[in-house]
Amino acid sequence: MDYPSSFLLFSFLLILIYFINISKRHNSRLPPGPYPYPIIGNLLQLTNNPHRDLATLSKRYGPLMSLKLGFRTTIVISSAGMAKEFLKTHDRSFSGRSTRYTARVVDQHKHSMGWLQPGDHWQKLRRIVKEYLISIQHLDASELLRKQKVQELLDHVNQCCTKEKAVNIGGVVFTTSINLLSNIMFSTNFAQYDSESAQEFKDAIRALMEVLGKNSIVDFFPILRPFDPQGLVKHGNVYGNKILSVIDRIIDQRLQTRSGSSSYEGVTSTNNDVLDSLLSLHLKDETEFSRDDMTHLFFENLIAGTDTTSSTMEWAMAELIRNPDKMEKARSEIKLMEGNKNTNDPDFSQLTYLQAIIKETLRLHPPAPLLIPRRSIHDTEIQGFIVPKNAQIFINVWMIGRDPKVWSNPETFMPERFLDLKTDYKGQDFELIPFGAGIRICPGLNIAHRMLPMVLGSLIQRFDWKLEGNMRGQDLDMGEKFGLTIQRSIPLKAIPVRV
Numbered sequence: 164m165d166y167p168s169s170f171l172l173f174s175f176l177l178i179l180i181y182f183i184n185i186s187k188r189h190n191s192r193l194p195p196g197p198y199p200y201p202i203i204g205n206l207l208q209l210t211n212n213p214h215r216d217l218a219t220l221s222k223r224y225g226p227l228m229s230l231k232l233g234f235r236t237t238i239v240i241s242s243a244g245m246a247k248e249f250l251k252t253h254d255r256s257f258s259g260r261s262t263r264y265t266a267r268v269v270d271q272h273k274h275s276m277g278w279l280q281p282g283d284h285w286q287k288l289r290r291i292v293k294e295y296l297i298s299i300q301h302l303d304a305s306e307l308l309r310k311q312k313v314q315e316l317l318d319h320v321n322q323c324c325t326k327e328k329a330v331n332i333g334g335v336v337f338t339t340s341i342n343l344l345s346n347i348m349f350s351t352n353f354a355q356y357d358s359e360s361a362q363e364f365k366d367a368i369r370a371l372m373e374v375l376g377k378n379s380i381v382d383f384f385p386i387l388r389p390f391d392p393q394g395l396v397k398h399g400n401v402y403g404n405k406i407l408s409v410i411d412r413i414i415d416q417r418l419q420t421r422s423g424s425s426s427y428e429g430v431t432s433t434n435n436d437v438l439d440s441l442l443s444l445h446l447k448d449e450t451e452f453s454r455d456d457m458t459h460l461f462f463e464n465l466i467a468g469t470d471t472t473s474s475t476m477e478w479a480m481a482e483l484i485r486n487p488d489k490m491e492k493a494r495s496e497i498k499l500m501e502g503n504k505n506t507n508d509p510d511f512s513q514l515t516y517l518q519a520i521i522k523e524t525l526r527l528h529p530p531a532p533l534l535i536p537r538r539s540i541h542d543t544e545i546q547g548f549i550v551p552k553n554a555q556i557f558i559n560v561w562m563i564g565r566d567p568k569v570w571s572n573p574e575t576f577m578p579e580r581f582l583d584l585k586t587d588y589k590g591q592d593f594e595l596i597p598f599g600a601g602i603r604i605c606p607g608l609n610i611a612h613r614m615l616p617m618v619l620g621s622l623i624q625r626f627d628w629k630l631e632g633n634m635r636g637q638d639l640d641m642g643e644k645f646g647l648t649i650q651r652s653i654p655l656k657a658i659p660v661r662v
């Protein structure tokens with residue numbers, strides 16, 4: 164066949180497939196959505212900021228929308244009411260995970276709670292995390308440790324203040340978040356503030372997150388899975404294995420210490436941290452909780468907890484620098500409590516306005532704007548439409564946080580709105596669900612709930628912040644970069660000034 168005829172035939176076939184798709188869609192009872200092109204589906208309608216593109220599309224097709232991303236049927240939820248339908252009324256039906264291709268890095272898809280499908284193993288890991296990592300008793304016991312870690316951050320900020328040097332806010336709160344978590348888990352710092360010292364762990368974690376946040380073509384065309392066409396899994400394995408080997412080394416050292424300790428009887432603790440508790444659990448029954456389970460549990464929670472908390476703090480600081488009156492109001496609240504309680508070490512979690520700032524930051528800048536995609540376990544009927552088995556579910560919390568039917572002046576940073584509202588982010592109020600909701604709600608919520616006010620409050624308690632080159636706060640670029648979490652496209656740098 165000559166070139167023009169094959170071209171004509173090919174075009175004809177594409178048009179035919181397109182119309183077959185349309186007619187299949189009419190008969191399928193899928194929720195409404197834009198018509199998909201053959202093979203690529205609606206991929207051309209998404210850019211580097213898919214949460215924004217999906218928000219625009221949902222204005223046309225409604226809060227329950229369907230698309231085809233390559234070969235993947237995708238359902239997008241864009242209102243609080245519909246999120247409640249999915250994460251409360253039909254929570255179990257949508258409790259599967261739609262696994263990203265990059266979840267194959269160091270086989271996380273086989274070991275990590277976040278990627279496992281609901282079942283016995285997933286349930287066991289959640290129970291262990293609940294009991295040993297985030298229990299109220301454990302968090303109360305490690306409060307002093309968190310204060311010490313925040314003091315290390317403040318010492319660094321103090322030095323920058325003396326030298327009138329700008330602080331890379333995201334960078335330092337990233338270091339703080341790693342150390343807060345690594346100390347709760349292993350009683351050790353994994354990162355340093357000064358950039359000259361060895362940063363083996365911190366660099367590996369940053370590089371891994373970069374890889375994990377990349378879009379993989381395999382997510383749209385699973386047929387390409389065996390080829391790792393962009394080399395993402397190969398690349399990610401380099402950093403992932405580095406992190407796992409650091410964790411392994413620490414476990415080995417602790418085992419050695421325990422075997423040398425006089426009180427060692429197979430299950431005795433030496434540091435009373437999470438590692439000690441999990442080692443005891445592992446040594447009691449290695450088939451029930453294997454060494455691999457333990458290593459991956461640490462790995463996953465370090466990854467899941469670091470970027471989310473540090474990016475929230477960076478956005479909060481950016482909003483406060485843009486709104487100096489609100490920074491001042493928060494500082495006055497801290498000073499008032501210091502005066503009332505006659506202390507210079509206030510309990511930041513009790514400060515209503517500071518909490519309102521954190522809620523408002525999470526409303527406007529949820530670190531996971533589409534949550535971690537869920538997967539439907541079976542066909543489910545919702546409002547007369549069918550959400551088919553294995554569909555991937557995006558809950559657009561970024562859009563829900565900007566719904567003008569719920570929030571007045573939704574684009575404006577206005578922590579005051581929360582002073583008269585009971586709305587919280589703990590998974591009961593569906594208009595504010597940055598941690599998700601239902602049986603897969605973020606298990607690290609309690610840790611974040613304590614870390615965020617403590618770090619943010621400490622940063623503004625004794626320091627005011629000015630931008631480099633006398634730039635005005637309102638000129639600060641607030642552009643986003645979509646990845647594993649939503650980052651600022653231009654990192655925030657500011658000079659601390661003592662108040």
Ligand code: HEM
Nearest residue numbers: 276277464467468471472535598599600603604605607611
């Ligand atoms: C600002 C801080 C944080 C935010 C906004 C956040 C957000 C989220 C979201 C949206 C999910 C998915 C929930 C769903 O599917 O309904 C999630 C899951 C998860 N988060 Fe967080 N997270 C934060 C901090 C943490 C911390 C500190 C840890 C651990 C120390 C953690 C560990 C996890 C894990 C292990 C999962 C997977 C749970 C599962 O699939 O069963 N997160 N997080």
